Amino acid sequence: MSGQAFSSVGVRVQVRGLRKVFDGQDVLKGIDLAVEAGEIFVIMGPSGSGKTILLKHIIGLESPDEGEILIDGEAIQSESVREKCRMAMVFQSGALLSSQTVGENVGLYLSEHRLKPRREIDRIVAEKLELVGLKGLESRYPAELSGGMKKRVAIARALAMEPQLILYDEPTSELDPLMAVTVAEEILKLKQRMQVTSIVVSHDRDLAFGIADRIAIIHQGRIIAKGTPAAIRASSDTMIQRFLTAEFTNNSRNK
Amino acid sequence: MFQNIGEILVLLWQTLQALPKTVRQRRKVFDQFFEIGIASLLMACILSLFIGGVIALQTGPVLAERGLSTYIGGLVGLSMCKELAPVMMAILIAGRIGSAMSAEIGSMRVYEEIDALRTMNIQPVDYLVLPRLVAIGCALPMLVVFSILVGWLGGALVSSTNQKIGVPFQAYFSNLREMVEPGDVFNGLIKSFVFAVVIGIVSCHQGLQTIGGPRGIGRSVTKAVVNSIVLILILDYFLTRVLLYLEI
Numbered sequence: 370m371s372g373q374a375f376s377s378v379g380v381r382v383q384v385r386g387l388r389k390v391f392d393g394q395d396v397l398k399g400i401d402l403a404v405e406a407g408e409i410f411v412i413m414g415p416s417g418s419g420k421t422i423l424l425k426h427i428i429g430l431e432s433p434d435e436g437e438i439l440i441d442g443e444a445i446q447s448e449s450v451r452e453k454c455r456m457a458m459v460f461q462s463g464a465l466l467s468s469q470t471v472g473e474n475v476g477l478y479l480s481e482h483r484l485k486p487r488r489e490i491d492r493i494v495a496e497k498l499e500l501v502g503l504k505g506l507e508s509r510y511p512a513e514l515s516g517g518m519k520k521r522v523a524i525a526r527a528l529a530m531e532p533q534l535i536l537y538d539e540p541t542s543e544l545d546p547l548m549a550v551t552v553a554e555e556i557l558k559l560k561q562r563m564q565v566t567s568i569v570v571s572h573d574r575d576l577a578f579g580i581a582d583r584i585a586i587i588h589q590g591r592i593i594a595k596g597t598p599a600a601i602r603a604s605s606d607t608m609i610q611r612f613l614t615a616e617f618t619n620n621s622r623n624k
Numbered sequence: 625m626f627q628n629i630g631e632i633l634v635l636l637w638q639t640l641q642a643l644p645k646t647v648r649q650r651r652k653v654f655d656q657f658f659e660i661g662i663a664s665l666l667m668a669c670i671l672s673l674f675i676g677g678v679i680a681l682q683t684g685p686v687l688a689e690r691g692l693s694t695y696i697g698g699l700v701g702l703s704m705c706k707e708l709a710p711v712m713m714a715i716l717i718a719g720r721i722g723s724a725m726s727a728e729i730g731s732m733r734v735y736e737e738i739d740a741l742r743t744m745n746i747q748p749v750d751y752l753v754l755p756r757l758v759a760i761g762c763a764l765p766m767l768v769v770f771s772i773l774v775g776w777l778g779g780a781l782v783s784s785t786n787q788k789i790g791v792p793f794q795a796y797f798s799n800l801r802e803m804v805e806p807g808d809v810f811n812g813l814i815k816s817f818v819f820a821v822v823i824g825i826v827s828c829h830q831g832l833q834t835i836g837g838p839r840g841i842g843r844s845v846t847k848a849v850v851n852s853i854v855l856i857l858i859l860d861y862f863l864t865r866v867l868l869y870l871e872i
Contacts, residue, residue, distance in 0.1 A: 425739075428743050429742075429743075430739050430742060430743065451745045456743065457743060457744070458739075458740070458743040460736050460739070460740060462735065462736055464735065464736035464737050464739060464740035465737070465740075466732070466737050466740070466741075467731075467732075467735070467737065468728070477744060477746070478744045478745075478746070481744070481746050481751070482745070482746075483648075530744065
């Protein structure tokens with residue numbers, strides 16, 4: 370893989386008839402999706418509806434019981450897909466390597482695949498960390514960071530890969546509103562700069578409606594709606610309306 | 625159980641296939657080598673000194689009663705290099721390093737770090753298992769050589785200072801030189817290499833199989849250590865038979 374020239378354009382993702390059963394329980398019940406190259410596709414839904422497991426299938430961490438996932442027309446399980454395109458995932462927990470420093474974590478992909486010289490990797494690491502507001506923290510260990518800072522390092526690690534497909538699992542959870550805006554802007558900038566395909570799983574309605582080209586709502590392992598943010602907002606489905614309009618009020622407090 | 629053995633063999637095969645990538649992982653190999661070898665040296669030294677001493681203490685008076693005390697050097701020498709140093713060091717390393725390997729990899733698995741590696745197209749076998757297996761495969765035989773030497777010294781100290789044995793240093797080592805051949809040390813090295821591979825692969829496999837939270841990690845550590853020690857003791861018997869048959 371060393372020295373391999375990659376295209377910087379996003380990839381097309383197709384999910385066809387995806388089913389997954391865990392311990393006899395249907396977690397995904399026939400998901401069909403098509404995410405176009407360069408699109409920001411947001412998947413929303415209540416907790417436990419199968420969003421994260423869907424992301425893990427898309428990046429190849431889980432194998433479907435039925436159905437297939439195609440990246441630019443090739444099955445995700447095929448060896449050649451990972452050789453041809455760079456895919457990154459920002460995990461909800463950050464999933465930083467705890468035995469490595471922040472700098473080593475961010476530069477891990479580049480150094481392990483020997484894609485750049487050491488000095489160039491250090492420069493990229495510094496640049497990506499500055500981008501997420503963590504300038505100068507290269508030598509810290511993940512255990513020394515707060516939850517939000519870990520999430521930002523994970524985003525910097527994904528950005529350092531200059532991926533063609535980037536999957537975000539709750540990218541703004543544990544972030545303060547200002548940093549959430551920065552992350553949202555970075556997702557948009559990636560799209561504008563490199564036409565990266567982004568699939569975002571989030572509960573954050575502001576983020577979803579602020580950045581999405583299209584939104585899918587998943588409920589109990591099924592996609593119950595998909596379309597542009599305006600179309601989703603206009604949906605008459607009660608479940609969708611409840612999910613989109615749920616608010617904490619004084620009435621809730623008095624219950 | 626058979627599924628576990630099958631998975632362990634598959635992991636071993638995958639690691640052997642990844643061997644040409646060792647040079648790329650040399651920094652991690654060196655770190656692991658330091659952890660296994662250098663950091664275990666003091667404990668190995670204490671353990672071996674007392675093992676050598678206790679063999680001399682147990683057998684010396686019996687030999688002396690029969691007028692065979694001059695053979696104490698050879699007896700301690702052969703016991704240490706053929707059996708005690710490889711087995712005791714392997715058990716020490718299984719407890720000290722096998723547990724650490726399974727705990728580290730297990731926690732990486734539980735906290736999605738291994739998933740993160742896979743999303744970056746970094747194979748856990750190349751990145752985690754290979755450096756550990758290469759390092760333990762080199763470090764354990766070296767540790768065994770060290771243990772043999774210290775064990776001999778422990779036996780010599782007891783033989784010369786214990787009044788019931790009363791064999792001086794010179795007579796002890798003279799008999800040891802007479803009875804112990806380089807092949808006997810080589811015998812111990814072959815055993816220790818096989819034990820090293822068993823500890824490394826069983827511990828890494830157990831780590832990679834970890835599920836659940838901290839309790840799952842604890843369970844993996846226990847399984848890794850217990851399974852390694854059981855396998856070491858079973859394999860020791862069969863290896864001894866094979867090596868006796870081959871007259872090494």
